[in-house]
Amino acid sequence: xxxxxxxxxxxxxxxxxxxxxxxxxxxxxxxxxxxxxxxxxxxxxxxxxxxxxxxxxxxxxxxxxxxxxxxxxxxxxxxxxxxxxxxxxxxxxxxxxxxxxxxxxxxxxxxxxxxxxxxxxxxxxxxxxxxxxxxxxxxxxxxxxxxxxxxxxxxxxxxxxxxxxxxxxxxxxxxxxxxxxxxxxxxxxxxxxxxxxxxxxxxxxxxxxxxxxxxxxxxxxxxxxxxxxxxxxxxxxxxxxxxxxxxxxxxxxxxxxxxxxxxxxxxxxxxxxxxxxxxxxxxxxxxxxxxxxxxxxxxxxxxxxxxxxxxxxxxxxxxxxxxxxxxxxxxxxxxxxxxxxxxxxxxxxxxxxxxxxxxxxxx
Numbered sequence: 255x256x257x258x259x260x261x262x263x264x265x266x267x268x269x270x271x272x273x274x275x276x277x278x279x280x281x282x283x284x285x286x287x288x289x290x291x292x293x294x295x296x297x298x299x300x301x302x303x304x305x306x307x308x309x310x311x312x313x314x315x316x317x318x319x320x321x322x323x324x325x326x327x328x329x330x331x332x333x334x335x336x337x338x339x340x341x342x343x344x345x346x347x348x349x350x351x352x353x354x355x356x357x358x359x360x361x362x363x364x365x366x367x368x369x370x371x372x373x374x375x376x377x378x379x380x381x382x383x384x385x386x387x388x389x390x391x392x393x394x395x396x397x398x399x400x401x402x403x404x405x406x407x408x409x410x411x412x413x414x415x416x417x418x419x420x421x422x423x424x425x426x427x428x429x430x431x432x433x434x435x436x437x438x439x440x441x442x443x444x445x446x447x448x449x450x451x452x453x454x455x456x457x458x459x460x461x462x463x464x465x466x467x468x469x470x471x472x473x474x475x476x477x478x479x480x481x482x483x484x485x486x487x488x489x490x491x492x493x494x495x496x497x498x499x500x501x502x503x504x505x506x507x508x509x510x511x512x513x514x515x516x517x518x519x520x521x522x523x524x525x526x527x528x529x530x531x532x533x534x535x536x537x538x539x540x541x542x543x544x545x546x547x548x549x550x551x552x553x554x555x556x557x558x559x560x561x562x563x564x565x566x567x568x569x570x571x572x573x574x575x576x577x578x579x580x581x582x583x584x585x586x587x588x589x590x591x592x593x594x595x596x597x598x599x600x601x602x603x604x605x606x607x608x609x610x611x612x613x614x615x616x617x
């Protein structure tokens with residue numbers, strides 16, 4: 255069995271290629287969680303036709319881009335704050351709110367806690383459990399909230415568990431947080447992949463609660479991580495005023511505005527959701543019968559698996575897969591999981607067949 259200790263991010267292709275002496279181009283990135291269809295054809299065509307946009311400054315207020323995003327997600331343009339990817343917005347939100355104590359629902363993306371600590375905040379973890387299939391008990395959770403907490407961070411759908419908190423459940427959480435003067439930041443990076451976005455997304459709740467900030471981006475669903483476009487939706491006057499006065503001018507590149515037609519590409523959006531829904535069902539069904547693993551029913555575009563063999567770790571399965579050119583995610587570095595969890599995202603049908611069959615060979 256392998257003794258590999260590293261856990262690699264889904265974008266660490268260069269590092270992986272160097273370590274395993276394989277061609278980067280031959281690696282299939284099952285750890286990236288990016289839409290397998292690639293970018294919208296409308297966006298691609300617009301970018302090719304407007305290559306010269308790089309020679310001009312974008313509109314300082316990004317009016318057309320904000321209008322497109324608002325129409326797409328059901329918000330108002332004035333509610334939007336644009337960022338250089340959601341990573342920038344995570345830090346911007348935490349730095350602006352400046353919480354003394356931040357609660358993070360985990361397991362989750364490590365950047366939430368890192369950003370809070372960097373801003374001088376104490377971090378309190380509310381850990382979801384394997385025995386509960388990593389699903390939240392809202393009644394129990396709200397009892398853990400108190401006035402010492404200034405900010406709550408939720409990833410919904412959750413990465414890495416692929417579990418969701420419904421909008422109705424979030425409404426209950428927000429009511430309690432409003433009473434306790436807690437600002438809530440919800441990262442919806444993967445929400446567009448779920449079966450019914452309206453049942454999960456908190457964007458509509460921003461008009462009801464001014465203590466809510468919802469983050470989204472184009473890296474995953476629109477397969478455009480290199481565009482570095484993220485957006486926050488909120489009705490918090492404090493946050494909107496603070497970011498308006500401190501925002502770096504032209505922090506979003508000209509191509510992001512050119513590519514805004516992706517938000518209107520209904521064929522691409524519907525095709526993506528149909529593909530992911532079909533593959534999600536097939537993959538869960540194919541894996542669930544194996545007794546040596548526990549498969550957590552996915553709601554997003556990736557699935558979390560716990561290895562049950564006593565002598566097998568996530569590093570062993572990662573090593574087996576990467577030597578065959580398949581880069582899954584070893585989840586050892588996620589707080590609360592340990593060394594027996596792996597995750598992989600859903601790509602095209604034939605690629606999904608390959609990774610499922612390869613994993614089943616070793617588990």
